[in-house]
Amino acid sequence: MFSHCNHKIEYNKTQNNRYIVKLKDIKNAINFLKEEKNYNFLVDIIAIDYLDFKGHKEKRFAIIYLLKDDKFDNLVILKAYLNEDEIIDSITDLYKSANWCEREVWDQYGLIFKNHPNLKRILNHKEFLGHPLRKDYPITKGQLCTKTDDLMDEMTPKLKAKGYEDHDDLMFLNLGPAHPASHGTIRTFVALEGENIVSAVCEIGYLHRGFEKSCENHTYNQIIPYTDRLNYCSAILNNIAFAHTVEGMLGVELPIRGQFIRVIIGELSRIIDHLVSLAANLVDMGALTNYWYLYNPRETAYTLLSKLTGARLTNSYMRIGGMTHDLYDGFEADMKRCLEDVQKGMDDSLSLIEHNRIFQDRAQNIGVMSAIEAINRGWSGPNLRASGVAYDLRVNQPYYHYDSFDFDIVVGSTGDVYDRIMVRFEEIRQSIKIINQAMATLPGGNYKVDDHSIILPDKKNVYNNIEGLMNQFKLVYEGVKVPAKEYYSSIEATNGELGFYIASDGSGTPYRVKVRPPCFYAMASLSDMIEGEMVADAVLDLGSLNIIAGELDR
Amino acid sequence: MAVAGEEAIFGDSVITTKLDSAISWARESSMWPYIFGTACCAIEFMSVASSKFDISRFGAEVVRFSPRQADLLIIAGTVSYKQAPILKKIYDQMSEPKWVMSAGACACSGGFYDNYTTMQGVDEIIPVDVYISGCPPRPEAFLEGLMQIQKLQAKPSKYLKKRAKRDFKGRLDV
Structure with missing residues (x-):
């Protein structure tokens, strides 16, 4: 599969479409699949915590990438094992869809991605401590949230990139989460010039139900x-x-x-x-x-x-x-x-x-x-x-x-x-x-x-x-x-x-x-x-x- | 029966009553609900509002999305810890007399989401007047809840004034 790749990739084929790859090679492997084999569709990124898994001998966590090719016929599953302190290369520059996926993995498992534009919580609230999907996090341990995120940490760099140094002329508006057109619980935070949206940030997770x-x-x-x-x-x-x-x-x-x-x-x-x-x-x-x-x-x-x-x-x-x-x-x-x-x-x-x-x-x-x-x-x-x-x-x-x-x-x-x-x-x-x-x-x-x-x-x-x-x-x-x-x-x-x-x-x-x-x-x-x-x-x-x-x- | 006062003079064209009852009658016939719809229950509320179940039969079809214009807060759906401060803010913005209906298992008790993210009942943060069971409740149950609120609010103004000053301390009240 990876024999023509410029970087040497060590892999272990477990079934016909599943490969176990070293963590350091993950990004090269995905890049190769995307550029050379037309795997343009990132299906999902999944993390698993094997802490309680009977007979598990590898490192504690696994990160799994699901990719499909441009005909949507072939699915490839790449998997890498890692420990908590190891860092994963972000693939947000290859797939825009990876941005939120990686944030979710960080939020739920605490695995860190290098070069991610904004690795912050997505489903859980800002004041949440710990990573709930880890096996050692008790399921019923709720944490109270006292105030909502102002989202300026995402908005300010976006505005800067568009050439807005200060925000005096702009009006900021929250569309949701409690808004008739927000279809439940979605928050869209917009910066407006008149009625035109200059920049927008979406926040989700208000209906995260575990x-x-x-x-x-x-x-x-x-x-x-x-x-x-x-x-x-x-x-x-x-x-x-x-x-x-x-x-x-x-x-x-x-x-x-x-x-x-x-x-x-x-x-x-x-x-x-x-x-x-x-x-x-x-x-x-x-x-x-x-x-x-x-x-x-x-x-x-x-x-x-x-x-x-x-x-x-x-x-x-x-x-x-x-x-x-x-x-x-x-x-x-x-x-x-x-x-x-x-x-x-x-x-x-x-x-x-x-x-x-x-x-x-x-x-x-x-x-x-x-x-x-x-x-x-x-x-x-x-x-x-x-x-x-x-x-x-x-x-x-x-x-x-x-x-x-x-x-x-x-x-x-x-x-x-x-x-x-x-x-x-x-x-x-x-x-x-x-x-x-x-x-x-x-x-x-x-x-x-x-x-x-x-x-x-x-x-x-x-x-x-x-x-x-x-x-x-x-x-x-x-x-x-x-x-x-x-x-x-x-x-x-x-x-x-x-x-x-x-x-x-x-x-x-x-x-x-x-x-x-x-x-x-x-x-x-x-x-x-x-x-x-x-x-x-x-x-x-x-x-x-x-x-x-x-x-x-x- | 002997008729006295204004009714004796003007006949059927006048009804005398207490001011409290007149206001309560007006209020019960035009409850303005705010739908805090977060999940599945909100889809059932869409049924309540549409032609078959038709909430306007009970005068409550004017759904407001500004809490300042509403006197009935219907919480239809799961409220997570992340959502809780928003719900509290909306409740605080409503003016008295205000009523709260907690619709469905999640809003009442967290439902079967007994986990790290779900508030185990909205009464942990705001007071609730009527609880409706169901996952989600059927539209008839929503209407039954509304009728119970209508009954509850038919109280003398003295009581309502006292109620407005009631002491409720939720988990988000510091």
Whole structure:
């Protein structure tokens, strides 16, 4: 792999795409992959603390880089072991997406990056002491925060670089975190000249809920409800992404009926997520009527989902190896009605905006992101596709028989707010197409894997024989035993590539879970995107990226 | 029943009542909520505000995003330690009489996020009048909470004045 590299790189190939590299060679290796092999897409940077890992002989920490090539087909995983006091070379000059990733590693693990432009906390607050994801940090040790960061440490150098020596003429404004257009809890701090944004800094972490640390203290099936609350607008897609990863580790595949159910419910989740995103974005623009048109079909979907799963929003429908139960009688008719409602709401809304001059003027050529830049910043999903890159995991790495359905990857041309909105509208239409095909060809048979080391036994066995009772007890008490390995897998969630990197030590509880949240990378670009635009545009930019705080901050 | 006073002279066109009841009636019919929506519960609040559940049936559809214009603070979502000073500031900026509704498991108790970053209930920093259970609560539960607040605020002005001076010491009060 690295044989043609100018710098001699010692590596150890563990599996066909995994390499263990010396820490000092990491940057050279990544640079070589990017320049010579076109690995232009940094998927994620992950740190692991092996303090409590049984039989671990290497240094205490590991840093792991996930890279994809320009066709998005090949994934390379580079790993280096290090101690607390060793310093990692920053790769922020190669990938802009690395900036926030490295800050997160520092914040959560206390590993230091050399030449990082501003290595400061990102998810935890300024007054936080210690690094919470280290294994010796107790999970419940909270630390009170008494005041918010003024962010001038980031703002002043930015302004200096733009030639502003003193700030007397500028006005500073906080957009959020408590702001109707901040979509939850995002803070954008801007320096204004009139209404024009001269410079901007984003701060996140206000909804950091310790997802990853919580995962290390729960069994695999107990984590499912936590995944619901990542991107809470499409909870089931998160369930699927997590269950899919764990099933990959176990080496099991769902029966075809189960896979189809996941496709159907997953696509419905994608639809209702897009509906919220579009409704909110248009409200931000002042087009309130669209909110009623787009949001009301969501109620029909909620009715269907609560009939199916018992919950409206946070469904927890999936389980490792299947789902809680099969579709109910009459599901098909309900789904048909639901899709009709969605179609109608979408048509009504489009009839208001499609040829609307005000809408076009507000949305076109605002927040433009070029394709190359978007890839360098780690964008994925509808946002990346709006910039004209046809990257969709449902097509690039088909799972659950997505290759047997007839649907299009929707791409935009300019990568502005308009494209991002229109791509989402069209994706709803494509998802409806997929659901209709999947419903028409939905096969019978079992919907979950037939393996009692994974799936809970039937209740009649639990109550009537000791084997069933023991089986239930072991699975609930100890969890599904997942073989000791490290594994990354991702699916196309609403906002793009939602991946889970799981390290297992062979027990029923994961040793480490890292989410690759698609929003995180889009959000990291916002401050650069809005510079030079007006305050009102900044609101639309944020809305068009569909940032969901639960997934962003975890 | 014998009718006396103004009602005897002007008939049905006049209702006499106590000033307190008249003000309380006006207040309960136009609660102006501030949504401190941070997470999943805020998405359910979107349902409460939209056509099917329609919070305007209870006069509370005028959602304000300035705490100075609101008299009902609805905390819908997880409040982390990082978020806490902001919540407190917003609460402090509201004018009396003000009411606080803590919606959902996270705001009430931290929910299942018993960890290093999540505040274990917003009542650690500000006083709460009504707690709504659920993760997230259904829209009906939000409306039930609103009706409870409406009942709570129907108190004589003397009580409300005393309430405004109540002594609450949260973790962020020095």
